[in-house]
Amino acid sequence: MGAIPSERPSQESELRTPLHAPSLHESGLKHTSGEALYVDDLPAPQGLLTGQVIASPHAHARVVRRDARKALALPGVHAVFFAQDIPGVNDVCPVRGVHDEPLLATDEVHCVGQAVAFVVAESAALCRKASALVEVEYEVLPACLTIREAIEQNRFIPHPFFPTHHVIRRGEPEAALMAAPVRIQGECMTGAQDHFYLETQVSLAVLEEDGALRLWSSTQHPSEVQEKVAEVLGLGRHQVTVEVPRMGGGFGGKETQAAGFAALAALGASVTRRPVKVWLNRDQDMEQTGKRHPFWARYDAGFSEDGQLLALKAELVSDGGWSNDLSHAILDRALFHMDNTYFLPNVEVAGRVARTNQPSNTAFRGFGGPQGMYVVEEILNRAAERLALDPAELRRKNYYREVPENQTHYGQAVEGNRIPRIHAELMASSEYQRRRAEIEQFNATSKWTKRGIGYQPVKFGISFTTSFLNQAGALVVIYADGTVQLNHGGTEMGQGLHTKMRAVCAHELGLPVEHVRVMTTATDKVPNTSATAASSGADLNGMAVKAACEELRSRLRPVAAKLLQVEGQPERVVFSDGKAFVPGLAQRALLFEEVTRAAYASQISLSATGYYKTPDIGYDRMTGRGKPFHYYAFGGAVVEVEVSGLTGEHRIRRVDILHDVGSSLVPTIDKGQVEGGFVQGVGWLTCEEVLINDKGRLLTHSPDTYKIPALGDTPEDFRVDLLQRAPQDNTIHGSKAVGEPPFMLAIGAVTALRHAIGAFGPPRTEVQLASPATPEAILRAVEAARTVPR
Numbered sequence: 001m002g003a004i005p006s007e008r009p010s011q012e013s014e015l016r017t018p019l020h021a022p023s024l025h026e027s028g029l030k031h032t033s034g035e036a037l038y039v040d041d042l043p044a045p046q047g048l049l050t051g052q053v054i055a056s057p058h059a060h061a062r063v064v065r066r067d068a069r070k071a072l073a074l075p076g077v078h079a080v081f082f083a084q085d086i087p088g089v090n091d092v093c094p095v096r097g098v099h100d101e102p103l104l105a106t107d108e109v110h111c112v113g114q115a116v117a118f119v120v121a122e123s124a125a126l127c128r129k130a131s132a133l134v135e136v137e138y139e140v141l142p143a144c145l146t147i148r149e150a151i152e153q154n155r156f157i158p159h160p161f162f163p164t165h166h167v168i169r170r171g172e173p174e175a176a177l178m179a180a181p182v183r184i185q186g187e188c189m190t191g192a193q194d195h196f197y198l199e200t201q202v203s204l205a206v207l208e209e210d211g212a213l214r215l216w217s218s219t220q221h222p223s224e225v226q227e228k229v230a231e232v233l234g235l236g237r238h239q240v241t242v243e244v245p246r247m248g249g250g251f252g253g254k255e256t257q258a259a260g261f262a263a264l265a266a267l268g269a270s271v272t273r274r275p276v277k278v279w280l281n282r283d284q285d286m287e288q289t290g291k292r293h294p295f296w297a298r299y300d301a302g303f304s305e306d307g308q309l310l311a312l313k314a315e316l317v318s319d320g321g322w323s324n325d326l327s328h329a330i331l332d333r334a335l336f337h338m339d340n341t342y343f344l345p346n347v348e349v350a351g352r353v354a355r356t357n358q359p360s361n362t363a364f365r366g367f368g369g370p371q372g373m374y375v376v377e378e379i380l381n382r383a384a385e386r387l388a389l390d391p392a393e394l395r396r397k398n399y400y401r402e403v404p405e406n407q408t409h410y411g412q413a414v415e416g417n418r419i420p421r422i423h424a425e426l427m428a429s430s431e432y433q434r435r436r437a438e439i440e441q442f443n444a445t446s447k448w449t450k451r452g453i454g455y456q457p458v459k460f461g462i463s464f465t466t467s468f469l470n471q472a473g474a475l476v477v478i479y480a481d482g483t484v485q486l487n488h489g490g491t492e493m494g495q496g497l498h499t500k501m502r503a504v505c506a507h508e509l510g511l512p513v514e515h516v517r518v519m520t521t522a523t524d525k526v527p528n529t530s531a532t533a534a535s536s537g538a539d540l541n542g543m544a545v546k547a548a549c550e551e552l553r554s555r556l557r558p559v560a561a562k563l564l565q566v567e568g569q570p571e572r573v574v575f576s577d578g579k580a581f582v583p584g585l586a587q588r589a590l591l592f593e594e595v596t597r598a599a600y601a602s603q604i605s606l607s608a609t610g611y612y613k614t615p616d617i618g619y620d621r622m623t624g625r626g627k628p629f630h631y632y633a634f635g636g637a638v639v640e641v642e643v644s645g646l647t648g649e650h651r652i653r654r655v656d657i658l659h660d661v662g663s664s665l666v667p668t669i670d671k672g673q674v675e676g677g678f679v680q681g682v683g684w685l686t687c688e689e690v691l692i693n694d695k696g697r698l699l700t701h702s703p704d705t706y707k708i709p710a711l712g713d714t715p716e717d718f719r720v721d722l723l724q725r726a727p728q729d730n731t732i733h734g735s736k737a738v739g740e741p742p743f744m745l746a747i748g749a750v751t752a753l754r755h756a757i758g759a760f761g762p763p764r765t766e767v768q769l770a771s772p773a774t775p776e777a778i779l780r781a782v783e784a785a786r787t788v789p790r
């Protein structure tokens, strides 16, 4: 089977394989029936206690006094922890060498929701009672709540190793701007977004022998949870084991921010010597965790009369919240995606992270990419309106071209650019031109309802931009009866990683998928892992699984060759569909089980680890040059909307997506990722609005005030296709990452909305649409368009 060229699915299909074939999510039926086990569904260990965070009610204050005596006097209350009760390091900052995120506040609190104390009691109700009795006295200090205030006060989070200002520059943007016939200047903002995973943050900690701990955590990053728990308790990492059964969604919100809650549960368990679970309710989760970074941008762009983008200068500032978290890496990715699919000949993009008195903002699907891309798309939309050009055509004119016009602003060549192909295929299949003309006609006669169509191409870089994180491991265990347990370093959050890894493993060993069981992710099976993030879960872990299986196959081949009477010619043995055989030989095929039993009897090891690291990537932040990405994923979307000029409400009438996932490992899973990513992007851009009051308190902390897209908000006609015949070199079986890139296709909805809103005004109306484009924002934009002089 190893002889089969994996980049060519057509040849593979001669042998039965689960790869490149549609299949259900491996837990899909269990998700539906409720049998899938999440952390809170695990059987409660004997003596289980509940832990709860006592959070700061102030955005910024000095902690003057704390006293837990009254709470501790309450029967059933086992412990109350303050900063001074932490035996190890009071810090859970995820960035190596930075210690700016105390697990429990010391002398100052920096946002509403920051953990000040941790109470452990017999029940959640008792925890609440005890929390009310814990006395913490604050002296309120002035708070900085917005990016604007932070800029005025010069409050930025310094980069731990590099200048705080990240600048990427090419050509002569100032001179090119001066010479440009058309200038587009302005500012824009994108908003925060709550992750709204269905399963809120949760961890269960159990004390084992000799002070060791075992945790079950809903985290995308079990190794970091292990690391932080060990540091907080002053233990070696060998004393801490972290397991992840599955997550009910992560979306980036459990990349770093599960660690604090896990560390508190572990602290509680190690001191009370009883199991402790921390499970946030929705309001607590929304108040205590960070969100997608809001970004502010100021830009100055120069165009030719026919819509060629000649020069761009842009300055970005993100709202990092009160501490580092991953803000600098997220800013980097925003800057790396300011070009999207466009060649920028003269460019300077620069960015900084503002420090505000907000919960520390964190990873969220796209990791800054959407925020960076939004800026260039806003500029292109304004240029199209000003120049009265079709925005799709204007975009096409600016695509990356052949060498040397295929170089990004940071110097990586855009190889295998599939955007021109996606553009052509999607324009044809969606009948963009015809529908655009029809919409113009509709709008000419419809007074209060207008329609719009928008096209959005996407290019997204795949790899962790912190290059060393691009590594993964696997442990494949074959039992003598021929069944397999698959362990890999990635976590399952609904994205279908386990389904893909099972397909890869079954393919490599020539087994039906039913013979392969994917085990819960555990740090004692695969150590030192990276977060399942940056869309690279399948890319990295898939290669590691493949490597482990190749090793096992190479051990089994000689055994099978002997049994098949071709001893000494192991390369002739093929494993497929649960059998081992030599093609063309009369000798009957062996069952895989016969081979594994024989291997066991011959004292051959039936377990192996696999390891993978992405080759040849790196970026130099000082020079702003390098190759941060292994490759790019591409996609395109055409979105049609209808807007009511009376209420500002809109409907998405139709969406056509053509997305590039290389040779899809499991097409049904990938299609689901494209649909989900797009809809989540629409949520960010149109209905999800995070609001705080003037004291920095979150107003939108539950679904009655925070609106995520519902079924009724999904496109009425939703056509998603995966780009065919598009294998990618040097990836797992020719596939490409899919988790984040489709999110940004949703920017097409903004372009469509602008088209519809502009139709309320005279030709060449430059639409002023805020983000998110809620009904209020749309109505304001419609009003502004209506009053543009004709």
Ligand code: MTE
Residues within 6 Å of the ligand: 248, 249, 250, 251, 252, 364, 365, 366, 490, 493, 494, 495, 496, 497, 532, 533, 534, 535, 536, 537, 538, 673, 676, 737, 738, 739, 740
């Ligand atoms: N899909 C589901 N259903 N649930 C999730 O939490 N997270 C997204 C994406 N798709 C997510 C999801 C994010 S932010 C990332 S980085 C990737 O999945 C992570 O998984 P992968 O690397 O296996 O694609």
Ligand code: MOS
Residues within 6 Å of the ligand: 220, 250, 251, 252, 253, 255, 363, 364, 365, 366, 367, 532, 533, 534, 535
């Ligand atoms: Mo995804 S934001 O990289 O977890």
